[in-house]
Amino acid sequence: MQNGTPLFALQEMGGWESPEMVRRYAHLAADHLSPYADRLTALRE
Numbered sequence: 001m002q003n004g005t006p007l008f009a010l011q012e013m014g015g016w017e018s019p020e021m022v023r024r025y026a027h028l029a030a031d032h033l034s035p036y037a038d039r040l041t042a043l044r045e
Contacts (some may be wrong), residue, residue, distance in 0.1 A: 010026050
C-alpha cells in the first residue's frame with residue numbers, strides 16, 4: 001500500500017465499496033515486491 005497505508009483505510013478515504021475496487025483504482029506501491037524480485041534475480045546468476 002502507499003506508504004504503509006492499510007487497504008481498509010484507503011477504501012474508506014477513497015469511498016470505494018470493496019477492496020477489489022481499491023486494488024483496481026488506487027495507485028498501489030510495489031516496493032514490497034522488491035525483495036522477491038531480488039531473490040528471483042539471484043536464482044538466475
